[in-house]
Amino acid sequence: MIAVHLAILSITALIGLVFSYLAITERDLLKAVAYSAVQAIAYAIIFYLLMAPDIVLAYVAIAVGIYSALLIFVIGKTGRYEVV
Amino acid sequence: MKRLAGLIIVLLIVLTVSCYVSRMVPPQKNLHPLGEFYLQNSYFGRYSAKSPEAVTSIVWDYRGVDTLFETAVFFLAIIGSLTLFRLNKGQAEEAKRGEPKLELPGPVATVTKVTVAMILAVSASIALHGQLTPGGGFQGGSALAVAPLLIIAVYTKYALEKNGLDKTRAIIIRSIGLLGIALTALVPLLLGGYIMQNQPIFPAKALGVPLGGSLVFYNFFEYLAVGAGFTAVFLLLSIPEEKFRKFLGVRR
Numbered sequence: 546m547i548a549v550h551l552a553i554l555s556i557t558a559l560i561g562l563v564f565s566y567l568a569i570t571e572r573d574l575l576k577a578v579a580y581s582a583v584q585a586i587a588y589a590i591i592f593y594l595l596m597a598p599d600i601v602l603a604y605v606a607i608a609v610g611i612y613s614a615l616l617i618f619v620i621g622k623t624g625r626y627e628v629v
Numbered sequence: 630m631k632r633l634a635g636l637i638i639v640l641l642i643v644l645t646v647s648c649y650v651s652r653m654v655p656p657q658k659n660l661h662p663l664g665e666f667y668l669q670n671s672y673f674g675r676y677s678a679k680s681p682e683a684v685t686s687i688v689w690d691y692r693g694v695d696t697l698f699e700t701a702v703f704f705l706a707i708i709g710s711l712t713l714f715r716l717n718k719g720q721a722e723e724a725k726r727g728e729p730k731l732e733l734p735g736p737v738a739t740v741t742k743v744t745v746a747m748i749l750a751v752s753a754s755i756a757l758h759g760q761l762t763p764g765g766g767f768q769g770g771s772a773l774a775v776a777p778l779l780i781i782a783v784y785t786k787y788a789l790e791k792n793g794l795d796k797t798r799a800i801i802i803r804s805i806g807l808l809g810i811a812l813t814a815l816v817p818l819l820l821g822g823y824i825m826q827n828q829p830i831f832p833a834k835a836l837g838v839p840l841g842g843s844l845v846f847y848n849f850f851e852y853l854a855v856g857a858g859f860t861a862v863f864l865l866l867s868i869p870e871e872k873f874r875k876f877l878g879v880r881r
Contacts, residue, residue: 559640566639570632598763599684602755606771611859614778618866622873 554594561587572627578616585609667691672839679833680760680841688765689847693825697814700851704807707858711800714865720876724868725795729788741783748776756852760841766851773852774859786867799861806854813846 561584568580585608592600660668670676671683678686688696716724731738756769780789789795817826831842 562640562643563636566636567632570635599765599768602764602768603771606768606775610775610778611771614782614863615866618863622870 550594554591557587557590557594560584561591574620574625574627575617578613578620581616582609582613585612678827678841678844679839680844681839682760682762682841684763685759685765685844685848686841689844690825690827690842693814693827693847696847697810697825700807700810700854703855703858707803707862710862711865714868716876721796723876724872725787725790727785727787729784729791731784733783737783741779745776745779748772748779752776752852752856756848757845759848760844761839766848767855769848769852770855771859773856774863777860778863781863781867786864789864794860794864796861796864799857799864802857803854803861806850806852806857809850810847810854813843813850816843 564580564584564587568577568584571577571580585604588608589601589605592598592604667683667687671678671686672681676691678690680686680690752769752772752775754769755764755772756766759765759769777789777794814825817830818824820830822830825843827842827844831846832840833842834840
């Protein structure tokens, strides 16, 4: 049983890593926010598997809801594309 | 293409390092003595917080002062953003002027109504059950803050303000929450205890439900403070940028 948990854990950790990489390299900031929300969902699953339900409850609301919304407000007030 | 190459390199590095490190770390066999203390004491032991939820009893009882300072940091963060966005009376009136209008298709509105009701119920149960089940004031409050956020996204912020939840009210609710936390921390001093003391000053049970003494009060007030604090910031952030430009006198 623990092997299944560890397998899910490593897969979600990889998903989180891939999406955080995508979020960092993306030029379209709205897409980057969406990627970071996917990464947050993966990490929420990790927290749940590591038996930290208290963290999950705060993390889902903040990282998926409030943090994304805050960044979308900021993008709405500035520009959508990252200019280098 | 370049991104894909970078991704593969990052994945390879992380996998190699984690494989290498995981061989060096021995697996954990036993609980830490500190963890054992909390598990044994949070409900049954001599230093009981009378709460079956070990995490909440650590957060608001054993390590209560930490959480008190954390709440103070959060309070300062909200105060800071409110100060950045301060408006005079006329500007505040103008910021409120506007009609709630639905910019999204009808089904979205219906789903939002149902979801907002569900979020309110779930967040209240997270916060008020915090001494029994995983959850607590901060978790419940941050879930509560998603509800006005959804309303702002779907119906614009004017819908919230027309229904009575404007910035001033949000700040008042938040102040009530913070005042409640401060009073709950100070009450034991009046009864001859020390600051933030929980047992045996606060009741352990009411109507057969374990309350965890002061934990239920802290959770409830933190719920109000966090939810309303976030709501106030969102109400300010959702003022359209054109109005801000006008207030600040920026011409572009």
